[in-house]
Amino acid sequence: MTKTRPGNFFEDFRVGQTLVHAPARTITVGDVAVYTALFGPRFAIHSSDPFAQSVGLPRAPVDSMLAFHMVFGRTVADVSLNAIANLGYAGGRFGVPIYPGDTITADSNVIGLKPNKDGKTGVVYVRSTGLNQRGETVLDYCRWVMVRKRDIDAPNPEIVVPELPASVPVAELHCPFAVTRGHYDVARAGSECLWDDYTPGERIDHVDGMTIEDAEHMLAARLYQNTAKVHFNLHVEREGRFGKRIVYGGHVISLARALSYNGLGNALLVAAIHGGRHSAPCFGGDTVYAWSEVLAKDALPGRDDVGALRIRTVATKDRACADFPGHDAGAPLDPAIVLDFDYSVLIPRRI
Amino acid sequence: MTKTRPGNFFEDFRVGQTLVHAPARTITVGDVAVYTALFGPRFAIHSSDPFAQSVGLPRAPVDSMLAFHMVFGRTVADVSLNAIANLGYAGGRFGVPIYPGDTITADSNVIGLKPNKDGKTGVVYVRSTGLNQRGETVLDYCRWVMVRKRDIDAPNPEIVVPELPASVPVAELHCPFAVTRGHYDVARAGSECLWDDYTPGERIDHVDGMTIEDAEHMLAARLYQNTAKVHFNLHVEREGRFGKRIVYGGHVISLARALSYNGLGNALLVAAIHGGRHSAPCFGGDTVYAWSEVLAKDALPGRDDVGALRIRTVATKDRACADFPGHDAGAPLDPAIVLDFDYSVLIPRRI
Amino acid sequence: MTKTRPGNFFEDFRVGQTLVHAPARTITVGDVAVYTALFGPRFAIHSSDPFAQSVGLPRAPVDSMLAFHMVFGRTVADVSLNAIANLGYAGGRFGVPIYPGDTITADSNVIGLKPNKDGKTGVVYVRSTGLNQRGETVLDYCRWVMVRKRDIDAPNPEIVVPELPASVPVAELHCPFAVTRGHYDVARAGSECLWDDYTPGERIDHVDGMTIEDAEHMLAARLYQNTAKVHFNLHVEREGRFGKRIVYGGHVISLARALSYNGLGNALLVAAIHGGRHSAPCFGGDTVYAWSEVLAKDALPGRDDVGALRIRTVATKDRACADFPGHDAGAPLDPAIVLDFDYSVLIPRRI
Secondary structure (H helix, E strand, O other), X not given: OOOOOOXXXXXXXXXXXXXXXXXXXXXXXXXXXXHHHHHOOOOHHHHOHHHHHHOOOOOOOOOHHHHHHHHHHHHHHHHOOOEEEEEXXXXXXXXXXXXXXXXXXXXXXXXXXXXXXXXXXXXXXXXXXXXXXXXXXXXXXXXXXXXXXXXXXXXXXXXXXXXXXXXXXXXXXXXXXXXXXXXXXXXXXXXXXXXXHOOOOOEEEOOOOEEOOHHHHHHHHHHOOOOOHHHOOHHHHOOOOOOOOOOOHHHHHHHHHHHOOOOOOOOOEEEEEEEEEOOOOOOOOOEEEEEEEEEEEEEOOOOOOEEEEEEEEEEEXXXXXXXXXXXXXXXXXXXXXXXXXXXXXXXXXXX | OOOOOOOOOHHHOOOOOEEEOOOOEEOOHHHHHHHHHHHOOOOHHHHOHHHHHHOOOOOOOOOHHHHHHHHHHHHHHHHOOXXXXXXXXXXXXXXXXXXXXXXXXXXXXXXXXXXXXXXXXEEEEEEEEEEOOOOOEEEEEEEEEEEEOOOOOOOOOOOEOXXXXXXXXXXXXXXXXXXXOOOOOHHHHOOOOOHHHOOOOOEEEOOOOEEOOHHHHHHHHHHOOOOXXXXXXXXXXXXXXXXXXXOOHHHXXXXXXXXXXXXXXXXXXXXXXXXXXXXXXXXXXXXXEEEEEEEEEEEOOOOOOEEEEEEEEEEEEOOOOOOOOOOOOOOOOOOOXXXXXXXXXXEEOOO | OOOOOOOOOHHHOXXXXXXXXXXXXXOOHHHXXXXXXXXXXXXXXXXXXXXXXXXXXXXXXXXXXXXXXXXXXXHHHHHOOOEEEEEEEEEEEEOOOOOOOOEEEEEEEEEEEEEOOOOOEEEEEEEEEXXXXXXXXXXXXXXXXXXXXXXXXXXXXXXXOOOOOOOOOXXXXXXXXXXXOXXXXXXXXXXXXXXHHOOOOXXXXXXXXXXXXXXXXXXXXXXXXXXXXXXXXXXXXXXXXXXXXXXXXXXXXXXXXXXXXXXXXXXXXXXXXXEEEOOOOOOOOOEEEEEEXXXXXXXXXXXXXXXXXXXXXXXXXXXXXXXXXXXOXXXXXXXXXXXXXXXXXXXXXOO
């Protein structure tokens, strides 16, 4: 019986297989505090119990991206320990919020497999689902990664490429909070701009830059129990392709989301992740900036108190975003871009 | 409608104006743990619920300086985002303690404005107040900062320089705890020295030095949701005056307060901040030392169980304090001094 | 009255003396989160309240090694502030688990004294005990340290060298959890290997390496309120023997324990520490690896649901452990070895 788990290689996956991830994770106000110290988020719904109660929630829910990382972290040991690259996300839907004290479990279903022509790797498609202790879905999303084969002579599976949604339909967006007239405090939210004030095509520079220290991204990834080796082992990475540890891509997402408060201060929760690309790696010492474009303004069926904005947030390293790098789809990719993230946020309407 | 908030410039302030800061902040045992990891405070009242109960409190209150930073952090985006320098503090009074689970809000009143002769900047005086969820004051204090003008041609306001107290009167010191004979455990407090044992003029070297890492001061400032740019952005600061990120001045206050346990072990709470000066900036890699002088020994009206000590704590960088640098008021300022802090602590009396 | 506490020197200790350590410490979910962020432990019993409940506990207990460090941290100011070297541990027994909200106090009894021939130092033997707020023992262990004399002319005490157990007897191992047939979820534990699957003599490489940052080991030591100067003061250590801060030895123990999850995933709790040696110091930038050997497989009296494994875990720096460095007792000590730790873990049996 092998005691250590080497992680799954490409030939270990089967379409239809369910991967049961370990361990479950009780999320606490301690995790929230560490997350706050790492990213400095200021969205009022996560920062204050009374504010959360003013929009009908029992208390402050955990930041949407902390929820994402906690689910994602569980999947790493089974899905991507032998991955070369995280290729993409699709169809990410946030369900009921996570509250401190909740315990999440995560499972993944293998929904596609595609051997690469090099014979050494293949693409694995999974749908990962995070549930709370009552079995309610807190998040599900598709991810595809390029995974090494253990044995290059292992027979290749039949090609199954799943149909992935280009976006989560508006009808599937779940909004757990509600705003009643006169009860939404824009002053304490920190922004007067509501759903009504945004226009598709509008671009917002989030102005500030945040430098990443190696200690910080390692603290974050360990908090999520994400065990991907490249983030932690300088002894090996010093001899690797970049000569240093690689920052967990999700760290950049959280930085960009926290920076986006300056311009999207009422974007209280993330409802969906439509897609995302980590165009280049980040390292300790890099400074991350971000800008956003409003891709669409979606009314929610049956709701006049809250709407959704579909947002594209681009993050860069060591380059300010006043000129919106990467906005011109025809231009060559700006090498300073490290993230291109397509998601929907929930934001109160003017009532 | 401008989506990003550039912070207030000098010409945006009006005497009498109230700034409503965002977001509110629920403070938890998670915040306390991160604060403990950052500074290593050992004052028994914060470290142990049963100890706090032994002096009549419901449970361990949050460290006085964590309370200060949480209130201060809220004010930055409105008061000092465009500040060049934090010039001083006065009249700081701690009210009811913050307990984990409490939510604080903060507002500031503009109490003075003084344009500088250079025409590019001015001094803004504010009184900031932190309240808990029951509307009780946890802290209020005056601060004045030098703030840039957006437009150097903007007309200057009338000069209003508020009268600031040289110190908080003893009658205004609030002591939320009480000591009963035979119930104060000096062994578990870690010091046998009580109020009776200190003498005005006495100097105490706190002996130890603590090195600051960049990751640490950034974790701290983000925990407080303090968004001052100079602490976080190496990409910009590398080209700046110092070539590196500047440590939040309050970080040095917290280090000095934690170091002062060795010599002031029973100084359970801070009751007042009379004044403070950050004489020089600190940077990642600096090692902070501190010494204190007892400026005054104040009996509290109607109380024979607890007294106040007015303390001056001087912190240095990369210089031990066995010879009390800065004690000689006539000598030139020692360039190693980074903080000169004048405050009152509450300390049990021998009963 | 001396206000600062210089710590005890060799001549200050007396056999039979009790040292009452300060302060007491309420341990919270915040401390657990910071610990998780620092080490990334994945043992299911600490990670999930429902998992802990599935083995009969009220909720997730605090990690065994966090419990150890919290007790140890309290002792430093009285036992080892003037220590030159931490020489060894023996007879460490874990009692009732610590749960978030518990408050621990720690005392130490001086059980031995042995002056060294150099006349400048001596060995101090203590038994330290940590109790919770109900007076139940959470941990007790012996430790011996080499301590400086304040005055080399101070008379030497009579030599008392205590008899220290080579190991904690199996009958003294305390197992606070219980497994009932069909209720132990190996999938959510993350390993299918139970007590039955291990064989004395078996060696396990824990594969992964974890790099230590200076910010991290300082955050950890301050969390435990461990005040040993060598971990914190670069200004002094830069001129010292190594030219840099020394990582708290317990930090390496926690890293090794967290890494050991990969191979010992069901080793839910530590029951005993038989001995341990920090063979070489670690510094910021070092990458720690670990491997383990099963020294013995012990049935617990009256229990068929859980057994003990006596484990030797060896940790190295900047050297992978696939070839089990240090396994050959006759060979010269590998200079990459930083820890040799002898302890017992509790692990469910196949029922």
